[in-house]
Amino acid sequence: MFELKEKTAIVTGGGSGIGTAxxxxxxxxxxxxxxxxITDETADKAKEWGCEFIKTDASRPEEIKSLCDAVVKKHGKLDIMINNAGIASGRPLSESDEVQSEKYWRLHILGVQTGIKEAAARMTDGGAIVNISSITAIQGFLNWGEYAATKAGIISLTRTAAIEYGKAKIRVNCIAPGIIETPMAMKEAPDMVARNANLFAPLGRIGTPDELAAAVHFMASDDASYITGQVLLVDGGWSVGTSVQAIELAIGTM
Ligand SMILES: NC(=O)c1ccc[n+]([C@@H]2O[C@H](COP(=O)([O-])OP(=O)(O)OC[C@H]3O[C@@H](n4cnc5c(N)ncnc54)[C@H](O)[C@@H]3O)[C@@H](O)[C@H]2O)c1
Structure with missing residues (x-):
């Protein structure tokens, strides 16, 4: 089950957090x-984990293209593409600017779009593509407007790609994490981030990179053979409604 023997996979942004898991x-x-x-330090870590490393800036289409070429040259094929690389820093829309907005667009939209296109072009016997979006694409999130807009674009790309590549037996799905304990999530205010997750996720805690990786693994495997174009939220239930903890806090019983 969830067997991936003889499959070849690319994971963008695999040097940290969710991508590493x-x-x-x-x-x-x-x-x-x-x-x-994009980081050189990932080279040694990848070797330790039994993985290969190709330094790539996933916001640059020409680098994604040469990455896919190099993988097919070495392994003869590509079966799985995980478009995970991301950047994040929250601020209100009133402080947004085109420099930062363009960085998000280049990595999350152009990068994922190119990752889908270049990977699919080399998946000669079907394949699985999994894109990493965010809960912020599903519901409004204070101070995350610039980032969230591009994460919503990933869901849109996923749905169109599922239609366009279905005939080629390529499944395209999306995982939308809630708050997951990684360097990205914890870099600014770790206590506040953990408290938010404890309060707003019905499961009452932050998620782990391994819990996210389990969902990606399923979507990438043949066990998900009839699933395409879908968005799976891995968010401790945050997106489905108000948690008991939040209700109790609001009515003063906590
Ligand atoms: N951690 C969370 O709570 C959370 C929530 C929702 C969505 N996500 C998404 O999950 C994905 C992984 O996030 P994470 O929390 O593991 O972050 P992280 O910062 O721990 O890891 C991100 C990795 O992406 C790499 N990267 C950044 N820019 C790159 C580029 N241009 N090209 C190639 N690699 C690049 C970084 O070097 C790093 O190794 C991101 O797409 C993020 O938006 C995370």
């Missing part, structure tokens, strides 16, 4: 895993 999990399931990250 995904890369390690796919590797354990038997896949050849190529981590594509």
């Amino acid at each position: 995904i890369a390690q999990r796919l590797r354990k399931a038997g896949a050849n895993v190529v981590i594509a990250d």
Whole structure:
């Protein structure tokens, strides 16, 4: 079950957090895993995890293209593409500017769009593409407007790609994390982030990168063979409604 032997996978942004958990999990399931990250430090870590590393800026279409070419040259094929690389820093829309907005667009929209296009072009016998969006794409999130808009675009790309590549037996799905304990989420105010998750997620806690990787693994495997174009929220239930903790706090019983 969830077997990935003889599959070849690319994980963008695999040098940290969720991407690392995904890369390690796919590797354990038997896949050849190529981590594509912008940081040089990832090279040694990838080797330690039994993965390969190709330094890639996933916001640059020409680098994604040469990444996919290099993987197919070495492994003869590409079966799984995980478009995970992301950047984030929250601020109100009143402080937004085109420099930062364009960075989000280049990585989350152009990067994912190119990742889908270049990977699918090399998936000669079907394949699975999993894009990482965010709960902020599903519901309004204070101070996350610039970021969230591009994460919503990833859902749109996923749905169109599922239609366009269905005939080629390529499934395209999306995982939308809630708050997951990674360097990205914890870099600014870790206590506040954890308290928010404890309060707003019905499960009453922050998520782990491994919990996210489990969902990605399922979507990438043949066990998800009839699922395409879908968005799976891995958010401790945050998006479905107000948690008991929040209600109790609001009415003063906590
Ligand atoms: N952690 C959360 O709570 C959370 C919530 C919702 C969505 N996400 C999404 O999950 C994904 C992973 O986030 P994370 O929390 O693991 O973050 P992280 O910062 O821990 O890891 C991100 C990785 O992406 C790499 N990266 C950044 N820019 C890149 C580029 N241009 N090209 C290649 N690699 C690049 C970084 O070097 C890093 O290794 C992101 O897309 C993020 O938006 C995270």
